[in-house]
Amino acid sequence: MMDLTLEETSSSEVAKALTRGRAQAGSPAMDMVLTLIIVTDDDSVAEAMQAANVLQHEHPSRVLGVILGDGRGKPRLTARVRVGAGSPGESVLLRMSGPLVKHAESAVLPLLLPDSPVVVWWPGVGPLEPAADPIGSLARRRLTDSERTPDPVGWLRKLAPGYSPGDTDLAWTRLTLWRALLAAALDQVEGEVLSGRIVADDGNPVAALLQAWLECRLGLAIEFEDDDGPQVSSVTLHTEAGDIEITRTSTMSCEFSVPGSSPRIVPIRRRTIPELLAEDLRRLDADEIYGETLQHLVDRRT
Amino acid sequence: MRSNPLRDPRDRRLPRIAGPCSIVMFGVTGDLARKKLIPAIYDLANRGLLPPGFGLVGFARRDWGDGTFATLMREAAQAGARTEWSDTVWEQLAQGIKFVPGQFDDDDAWRNLATTLQELDEQQGTGGNHAFYLSIPPALFPTVISKIDEHGLADQAKGWRRVVVEKPFGHDLESAKELNQLIGNVFEPETVFRIDHYLGKETVQNILALRFANQLFEPVWNSQYVDHVQITMAEDIGIGSRAGYYDAIGAARDVIQNHLLQLLALVAMEEPISFDAAGLRLEKQKVLRSVRLPEDLDRHTARAQYVAGWAGGKPVVGYREEEGIDPGSLTETFAAIRLDIATRRWAGVPFYLRTGKRLGRRVTEVAVVFKKAPHLPFEHHDVTELGNNALVMRIQPDEGVTMRFGAKVPGTTMEIRDVNMDFAYGGSFVEDSPEAYERLILDVLLGDPPLFPQHEEVELSWQILDPVIKHWSRKRTIDTYSAGTWGPQSAFEMLERDGRSWRRP
Numbered sequence: 001m002m003d004l005t006l007e008e009t010s011s012s013e014v015a016k017a018l019t020r021g022r023a024q025a026g027s028p029a030m031d032m033v034l035t036l037i038i039v040t041d042d043d044s045v046a047e048a049m050q051a052a053n054v055l056q057h058e059h060p061s062r063v064l065g066v067i068l069g070d071g072r073g074k075p076r077l078t079a080r081v082r083v084g085a086g087s088p089g090e091s092v093l094l095r096m097s098g099p100l101v102k103h104a105e106s107a108v109l110p111l112l113l114p115d116s117p118v119v120v121w122w123p124g125v126g127p128l129e130p131a132a133d134p135i136g137s138l139a140r141r142r143l144t145d146s147e148r149t150p151d152p153v154g155w156l157r158k159l160a161p162g163y164s165p166g167d168t169d170l171a172w173t174r175l176t177l178w179r180a181l182l183a184a185a186l187d188q189v190e191g192e193v194l195s196g197r198i199v200a201d202d203g204n205p206v207a208a209l210l211q212a213w214l215e216c217r218l219g220l221a222i223e224f225e226d227d228d229g230p231q232v233s234s235v236t237l238h239t240e241a242g243d244i245e246i247t248r249t250s251t252m253s254c255e256f257s258v259p260g261s262s263p264r265i266v267p268i269r270r271r272t273i274p275e276l277l278a279e280d281l282r283r284l285d286a287d288e289i290y291g292e293t294l295q296h297l298v299d300r301r302t
Numbered sequence: 303m304r305s306n307p308l309r310d311p312r313d314r315r316l317p318r319i320a321g322p323c324s325i326v327m328f329g330v331t332g333d334l335a336r337k338k339l340i341p342a343i344y345d346l347a348n349r350g351l352l353p354p355g356f357g358l359v360g361f362a363r364r365d366w367g368d369g370t371f372a373t374l375m376r377e378a379a380q381a382g383a384r385t386e387w388s389d390t391v392w393e394q395l396a397q398g399i400k401f402v403p404g405q406f407d408d409d410d411a412w413r414n415l416a417t418t419l420q421e422l423d424e425q426q427g428t429g430g431n432h433a434f435y436l437s438i439p440p441a442l443f444p445t446v447i448s449k450i451d452e453h454g455l456a457d458q459a460k461g462w463r464r465v466v467v468e469k470p471f472g473h474d475l476e477s478a479k480e481l482n483q484l485i486g487n488v489f490e491p492e493t494v495f496r497i498d499h500y501l502g503k504e505t506v507q508n509i510l511a512l513r514f515a516n517q518l519f520e521p522v523w524n525s526q527y528v529d530h531v532q533i534t535m536a537e538d539i540g541i542g543s544r545a546g547y548y549d550a551i552g553a554a555r556d557v558i559q560n561h562l563l564q565l566l567a568l569v570a571m572e573e574p575i576s577f578d579a580a581g582l583r584l585e586k587q588k589v590l591r592s593v594r595l596p597e598d599l600d601r602h603t604a605r606a607q608y609v610a611g612w613a614g615g616k617p618v619v620g621y622r623e624e625e626g627i628d629p630g631s632l633t634e635t636f637a638a639i640r641l642d643i644a645t646r647r648w649a650g651v652p653f654y655l656r657t658g659k660r661l662g663r664r665v666t667e668v669a670v671v672f673k674k675a676p677h678l679p680f681e682h683h684d685v686t687e688l689g690n691n692a693l694v695m696r697i698q699p700d701e702g703v704t705m706r707f708g709a710k711v712p713g714t715t716m717e718i719r720d721v722n723m724d725f726a727y728g729g730s731f732v733e734d735s736p737e738a739y740e741r742l743i744l745d746v747l748l749g750d751p752p753l754f755p756q757h758e759e760v761e762l763s764w765q766i767l768d769p770v771i772k773h774w775s776r777k778r779t780i781d782t783y784s785a786g787t788w789g790p791q792s793a794f795e796m797l798e799r800d801g802r803s804w805r806r807p
Contacts, residue, residue, distance in 0.1 A: 060726075176315050177350050183308040184319040184353060188429070193307070217307050252390040256354040261322070261427020266354045267347070267391040279315065289313040 001084040011110040014079045014092055018062075018111075021083030021090065032089050034281070035113045037064045037120040039104075039135055047273075048123040049091065054274035056089040059281045062113050063089060066104055066135065069097035076100065077107055105134040112138065117284050121277065125149050129162030141284055143277070145170040152205035160298040165286030171205035172290050173276045177268050178210060178232060181246055185258050191240030197223040199233040207232050212297040213289070231270065317351055320747030323431035323462075324357030324398065324422050326415070328406070328446055329438035330371075331362050333543075334468070338499075339437065340375050341382030342739035347395045348385045351744055355427035357398040359418055363405055371401035384737055398426045406438075406445045412453045419455070430461025433495075433746055437468060439547075444484055451488040458493075466495045466746055469560050470551065471755075474771070475764035482757040495746045496760065500561045500666075501753045502738030502745075505701040509568045509668070510577070512695065512703065519693070520573075522672070524647045529690060530800075531653045532669045533565050534807050536661035538614060540785070541635070545626030554605070554637040554771060557657040561666075563590065563763045564755060565697075566653055569668055570643055579751040583759065590762040594642045599773045601799055605634035606781035606790035608660040613786030618660065620785065632780050635659045638793045639770055640800070652800065656793065660785040665807045666697040680716060687719040692805070702726035 002021035006013055036055070040048045045067055052063040075098035083090040092111065096104055112118055120130075120139040127133040130142035144159065146152040146169050156169060186193070196214055200207030202224065210232060214222045227233055234247040234254075242259025249255050249265060257263035309316065325343070327335060346352050360371050376396070380387055400418050404411020422428045434450060436443065447465075450456050456463050465485060472478030485494055500506055513519060522528070535557055541548045548556065567586040574581035596602035609620035622629045636658030643653065672691040685708070694704040703725045711717040745753060783790040788806065797803050 173315075176317075179308070179315075180317050180319055180350060181354070183306060183316055184321075186306045186308050187319075187321060188427075214308075217310070219307075250390070252388070253394065258354075258427065261355055261429070262425055264354050264397065264426065265394050267350070267388065267394050269388070269390070283314055287315065289310060289315075 001082075003082045004080070006079045006081065009077050009079050011077075011107050014081060014094075014111060017079075017081045018083060018090055018092070021081060024083070032060045032062050032113055032116070034059060034061045034117045034119055034284070035064060035111075036061045036281075037066060037108060037118065037135060037139065039066045039068070039120060039122050039126070041067060041124060042069075044123050045093070048121075049093065051123075051273040051277065052091065055277050055281070056091075058278045061089045062111070063091040064108055064111055065091065065093040066108060067093070067095045068101040068104060069095060071098065071101050073098045103134075105138060108135060109138060117141070119143065119281060119284070121145075123148065123273075128155075128158050129164075130159075130167050131164035132162065140166050141280070142167045143170060143280055144168075146205045147171055147174075151203070153203055153208045156205050156208060156294065157298050157301075160294045163291055163294055165288070165291065168280060168287050168290050169205070169209075169294075170273075170276050170280075172209055172287070172293070173279055174206045174271070175209050175213070176279060177271075178206075178235070178246075179213065181256065181266065181268065182214075182235065182237070182244070185237070185244045185246070185256070188258050188260075189239050189241050189244060193218050193220070194238045194240065195220060195223070196235070196237045197225065198235050199225045199227055199229070201228055201230070202226040204229075204232065208297060209293055210235070212300065213293045215300060216293055216296040317349075318744070318748055319351055320353050320356075320744060321431060322353045322355040322427050322429040323433065323747055324359060324419065324426070324428045325433045325435050325743075325747075326359040326361060326419070327435045327437060328361050328442075329436065330360035331364065332437050335437050336378040337382055338737075338739050339435070339743070340378040341384065342737055342743055344379035344383050344392065344395065345385045345737065346740050346744060348383070348388060348391045349740075351740075352395075353747075355398070355429070356395070357400065357419075357422040357426050357428045357432075358395070359415070359422070360399075360401045361406075361411070361415060362401075362403070364401075364403055366401050366403060368399060368401050372396045372399045375399060398422065398428075406442055406449065409449075409453075412449050412455075416453050416455060423460075428461075431463075432461070433464040433466055435466040440470065440472070440481065443467075443481065447484055447488050456488045462493070462749065463489070464493045464495060464746060464749070465489050466497055468497050470555060471496055471560070471757075471760045472764065473551065473555055475761060475768050478757075478760050478764050482760070486757070491756065492751065494757070495742075495751065495754045496756075497742055498560050498564060498755055499738040499742060500697070501564060501755070502740075502742040503697060503701075505695065505697045506565070506568065507753075508701075508703075509565075509695055513569075514573055523670075525649050525651045527672055528651050529671050529673045530651055530802060531566075531569060532671065532805055533562050533569070533653065533655045533667075534669070534805075535561055535657045535666040536664065536788075536807065537657075537659050538661060538664045538786075540608070540618060540660050541621070541624055541627075545624055549627055549631055549633050552633040552637070552771075553635055553657050553659065554639075554767060554774075558637055558639065558655055559763045559767050560755070560760075562655045562657060563593075563766065564759075565668055566593075566641070566655065567759070569670070569695075570648060570653070572647070579754075583756055586755075587758050587762060589643060589645070590759060590766065592644045592648075593766050594644050595766065595769055596640050596642070599770060602640040602796060603770055603774075604636070604638040604656075604781065604790060604793040604796045605774050606636040606658075606783050606792065607631075607633070608635050608658075608785045609782045611660075611784035611786050613660055614663075618785045620782075621659075632777070634774070634780060636661070636783060636789050636793070638789070638796060640796070641766070652802075654797065654802075654804070656789065656804070658783075658789055662786065662788050662806070664699065667807050668695045668697070669693070669805050669807075670695075671802075671805075680718065684716045685718050687717070689720050694805075700726060
């Protein structure tokens, strides 16, 4: 295992250290399947790198953490290189300052694994046009997290015009379990959906995407009732056969009821960041449904 | 059927969740149920893949109530679960857990079961969909199957009914046919799911991806380039607590008939026209039908028993000294056979299958060993260390792919030696590599049959193996090997005769 810090270094020094680390770890073969770039800051770097470390067990990868520091002073690159430290991949934390922060992609590019997919994740506030961002442009999948911005729903709307295939927001990933439950409910119920209603905090990006998705798929307007619930409080779909109702009963579960059978409690918990990332990395092609939903979020207001 | 507007083929994030249903488990007190099935059901629930209305009914000769049963299941799930434990998930699952006490031939108990299923349909909304999981000895099949029929439980008028059976699927061709007939009288062929948990493993499915998704391998996947294929399933453990079962069965029936012949079929079959159940089954059947046994079974098969020895640094007893084994037993704990495939693709390429208990280490792999290069423009002594190229698909543990080829030893003038290139896909953490049983149970509930062998495949496998077992059964002696080694001398000789040798896996 290797864990060393290189001061005032360059990408080629870092690349050398990685090769050396792999040889030291005794397995020079590379079975990493992708490069994950994490653009972050000092406050959230530890948490983000930890999440990536967990993620590496499912998706062996080279993780490149990028911290853009103070833009003043001389250009400076510090790297912490870790290989074989309790996870199958390798990770490098690149701390940049001076004019280099404006050209961060130049330090990242030489460190991408040859010929394999690149994913970039902004654990904090990311760019509004992820694909046009210098680092974002290196990647085929770009993950933002609107929940980390001051006005998440507003942020999602602002993301829509700059959407490129390959973008997704973790609020969309957080929605998957709800979508799965609703789809499963409609599998069981014969008959058209006539109307629908969501109760949630109107600042909740997950709820906003849920509303947009349902409207988009069902071709009808879904009512939205504002409350201050921390998560989606309930979803009701009125169908010809009766009501489908999913109501949150605790942070971990909700009551699920479909016409023709008595209500049941089903678990629906908030997933951890590594679990969300793992879901996202399982598919590296564009998520068109997300693109359509995001667009609808904007269109429905006009 | 009306299509669900919330589903879209492009939306590949949405998991496949089984529709409302229940599983009725027979033999729920057994090892397999406790160690594998119950934890797998919990893991599925935890991953959100079980339907909101799901029932689990236990049927056994125990004087338990729903509560006792649920507590025992909880302990089993908690001990064996792969994913994080959550009381909420369990409590939700526990709402649908029922227990029906009784003997398998007790009509009152069956009436009780029918009522229980009806209650589940009403309370849990299982919608008349029920799968019967027979985790019981084959001797009990006739009773259970006929009672299912008598009590109208196989009637698909209100919902689907499926039956799940575990190996062994009979002990020879005749008994397999009887079993198929017995089940076939009550259940339609597409509602019978034969579980071979090996086929649920990601790596086994990866054989198909490796072969048919790539341009690199398929062109050399034939007798022009391949010298022979070795399929190994080795276990380091002895027979453990399965003495009674194992002594009547032996290694060939236990492993070769199902796992190894299925692996052979996947490695040797032609490209299916599609990856649905019918497409795969057709190609697997074709290749199994083309399998030929060697004429001289003595020269091209080997069977043996382990004797006391040191395995992995510990002294262990021999097979005949194991508890519950007849000291005069002639049951094999090691079996190796050569098979040939009479097709243009494989003519002249032997497939060597071997399996055994108390071998060097626990490993299952398929090694495709290539011919030597037709000409080597090197001095003879430069290439003395160069063997055959090989592509090894590691099924377990340490799942992945190894390629073995020659490379120049650095610092020498021109010394060529075999090296390995390894690919290991993922470890085990978040949600990766679901256990085979999870995949298979989910497929049963979804009614998705590609990974389950059909009765034709089962019968074809017995047809291949029956003559070998019959030949062996005429012998009064059996070869031996020391526990912890790679099998008997006769197995090594069997390959030497063909000018080849076993890989040390």
